[in-house]
Amino acid sequence: MKPTIVIGGGIVGLFTAYYLQKEGEEVIVIDKGDLEENCSTGNAGMIVPSHIVPLASPGMISKGISWMLSSKSPFYIQPRLDRRLIEWCLLFYRNSSAKHVQKSIPFLKGISLFSKQLYLDFIAEHGNGKINFQDKGLLMLYKSKEGEQEEIEFSHLAKQSGIAVEVLSRKEVQKLEPNQEVDVRGGIYFPDDAHLSPKDLYQYLKQYLQNKGVKLKSNLNVTGFEKGADEVQAVLTTEGRITCKQVMVCAGSWSGEIAKMLGFKLPMMGGKGYSFVLPNSPQLMQSSILTEARVSQSPYGDKVRFGGTMEISNRADSINLNRVRGIYESISNYYPKFEAEFPQNDQIWKGMRPCSPDGLPYIGKAPKWKNVAFGAGHSMMGLSLAPATGKILADLVKGKAVDVKLAAFAVGRYTHY
Template sequence: MKPTVVIGGGIVGLFTAYFLQQQGEEVIVVDKGDMKENCSTGNAGMIVPSHIVPLASPGMIAKGISWMFSSKSPFYIQPRLDKRLIDWCLQFYRHSNAKHVAQSIPYLKGISLYSKQLYMDFVATHGNEAIKLQDRGLLMLYKTREGEKEEAELAHLARESGLNAEILSKDDIRKLEPNQEVDVRGGVYFPDDAHLSPKDLYRILKNHLKEHGVQLKSNVGITGVEKAGSKITAVITSQGKIDCSHVMVCAGSWSGEIAKMLGFRLPMMGGKGYSFELTNTPELKQASILTEARVSQSPYGDKVRFGGTMEISNRIDMINMRRVQGIFESIKAYYPEFQADFPSQDKIWKGMRPCSPDGLPYIGKAPGWENVAFGAGHSMMGVSLAPATGKLLADLKTGKIGTLKTDAFAVGRYAGKL
């Protein structure tokens, strides 16, 4: 029996390999990087069933335009003559409306809750000490009247969709953060959200896969495929040919390049984000998002990770220190007593989040191919949705049909549109 090849060794690819291996499949994971530091290891580690509104939503266009004029803003598109970027922006604009949000909510809610349950199952099997999952919910903190209105509307939308959401006063927030002054107008608390250590999760998954016979091949580029009719029979790599029975493409921001190799369009842009860890003093206890700044904060005992920005750019390796400065300045704006020193450049993580133009991931069979599937385009929710994506792809390989609705995630939904 030939193996299944998983292209992409990020958290989505590893969970895909994990569930395939559980089903008795032989699996080879190949990745163009070193599988040490990537988009899966330095993010906020949030598991967020509350995030039911896609990135493409009403108001994002106006906010994006205003943010474009600030070097420290949460969102930036590097201007350049690039047909892929122009096409992506046009599709993003077309989907930034209330109808698209309403249609997307049931899908995002369903896959998010499924993923949260799979995380709880993972902890029950492997223990929680390693990945440090903290099932304490998420605070959305706001400082302005506009922020209050926006978050209250999202809380109402969440409740209408069957999710738990609590609007909190400044005094309520003080009870959740007893060690800190929190300079906010109020917040919304989503008790069903959680967070974990993404770096530790990534390490545990890699070790588990190796121990159970999954081959992990790093620094391997994909140069082509061999095919017979509508099936791929081998993947051609920079280190030779790998015969295969199936191919699962979980290559993050580079999944669009693989799709192009297979003859169809998969609109995808890399949205660069930055994060850094600081000593947690005075101790923050509650994971939160600083809404006006679009900055996340995830505490892990004596350390806390701050992260943010969405920079649509082709400057993959460059760290824009002005944008990091924007993240850093938001800390004192929301937590005036927090003792923070600006991190040195070698302590700053950067990663390219894979963004689809409608804010929904691509999960399912590749158009025109019998034995190829994709799991990509999760934007800022890669860690949150990774277990569900991996399980859906593994079930697709074995022919198992579940009850979760996934047609909104169709891989070929743009194949003839751009």
Template sequence: MKKEVIVIGGGIIGLCSAYFLQKEGHKVTLIDQSNMDSGASYVNAGYLSPSHIIPLSAPGVMKQGLKWMLNPSSPLYIKPRFNADFLKWAWAFNKSCNRDHVNKSIPFIKDITLWSQVLYDDIKKDENFKFHYEKKGFLMLCQTNKILEKQIGFAELAKSNGLDAAAVSLNDIKELEPNLAINTIGGTYYKCDSHSTPGEFMKEMLIYLKNNNVSFYSNEKVLDINIKNKLITSIKTNKRTFKADEIVLAAGSWSGLLSKKLNLNLLLQAGKGYRINSYKKTGITIPTVLVETKVAVTPMNEFTRFAGTMEIAGINHDINKVRVNAIANAVTKYYPEISLSEEEKTDVACGLRPVSADGLPYIGKSEKCSNLTIATGHAMLGWSMGTGTGKLVSEIISNKKTTLDISAFHPDRRF
């Protein structure tokens, strides 16, 4: 049965949901409050990373966040505030930071990230897309023995879960990256990972959807959602009223605010990240994380992107220059011959990643609303899980058995 579907949100999750829904023959309308040319889907590191099998809410993360609270340049910053939504999220997040949660989460994260890579391949081939997409693996560079030992342990965990991962020596790293000086003592290498240039994919997908009968309403903010007998009857924006058979909530960091209109307990916080682009020749050819500083480095199409920080401080797009400088300083610390200019740092951009209370996305239907499918909360893995999430959304709305077990992603799960 073909349906009329409204997708709220024009980021990677919303676009991929629209893509697979229209492939199923549904009539799709997409609403976004922005001009759909900026945000987390455009400024992320472009990683397709099965290697990131450990959820954000891992043992020690909250403790480390508290230690870094007074350090304005720290990789993780959690701004304390007397806000009920934040306090509920922080309590639940802290409860999730345990080994049992990590072990239960790994197979779910691995399955959807690996599947998403396959779906990126399929989309590029089927639609003849030209977006930059390479499979060169992924490096984790370390500067201290303590951190190196920890990363080797993570690589061994990934390998035990079937991923192609291994420790690499300084000589190995020089062979992988022969054209630049690197200040490191060793690291790990994940051959299972790949990378892309996000803006290129987003642009091609937007063009494709517009040419394939998906209706777009940009710069429209959802003001109200009317619900009766657990059924959404209409959606009101600042310009008009919409009605549809099914609704997809894929509004990223704004999903939590919209879920309140449906009386849903969707614990979600915005996690701000920054990116600096350099159009100079850096010599970097393999995506890399500078582990101690948690800065992501990606060789994209005609430029290199340096991205980092997780700043949980509410929904805002304020640029903190201290954090921008921290990213730039980390680059030179690991790559002594690379220095980011003031012009490059001034051209910084940020995006808000939706962070759930346990580091896992919300994908599926809530018992509180029968015609709503939720797809948000992916934290730093929205790009890695984007295509898989979109496909799952289309399967759910088409009343098909989902390809993957999504029980760990249930929107009504308790923390």
């Protein structure tokens, strides 16, 4: 039997391999990295059915421009004369409309709820001990009047769309954090969100797949394809060719380059973010987003991870300490008694979010190639949507009906742009 090749061993690639293996496929996962650290290992670990509004939305452009002026702000585009970046920015601008948001909501809601259910099924099958899954909801905290207005507007939209949501006063927020003073006006609570430890999930899945006979190949770069009339026959790598039955492209922010090898356009940019883990003292209990700072806070017992910033950049390896300082300084702004020390360089994690210009992932069959599918471009929701993406791709490969509406995620939607 020829294998199905998954290009990219981030969380989306691993969940794709997981569901393909369950379907009885022989699977090889290829990754150009070490399969230890990538965008999927140090993120905030949040599973967010509440996130029904895509990144490309009204207000993002004006906010983005004002943020560009501060070196510590949560959003930055590294200016450069790059045709791909200019095209991406134009598409992002065009998509940042109320109409796009309204159109996207049913699609994001459908896939997000499906993915949360798959996480619950996963925990039921594998147990929770390994991945620190905490089904405790998510708090969106705000300090300012404008922040409050924005979040309450969003809570109305979520409610209309059938998402469970509660508006909490400062006192009610404080009840959820009994050990720690929280200096906010209030917060929005999404009880159906959850969080887990991304690194532990990643390590667990890798081990599970290996035990099931899935081959995981690290430090192997995909450089091209051997193509027939409408099928890919082999994947070309830095160490030779591998014949294949099908190809699943889950290459994160590099998926646009793979699409180019296959002769079509898939606009994608890397949105770099940082995170660091600190001792959790006094202990925070509730995963939260510090909304004005765009900083995430995910507690794991005696440790807590803070993360944030979105730098549209092509430099995956560099660390901008000013932006990390921006994250760090926001901690005492919201939690004045939190005992935080600025992290050492080797404690700072960085990852490139795969960002499409409309804030929606690319999921499904590739244009032209019958045996190629993509699962990429999940931006801030890759961990959250990984099980659903993997399951959908495995079902498509097997010719099974897919329950989730996929039209908005079409892989070829920018082919002719």
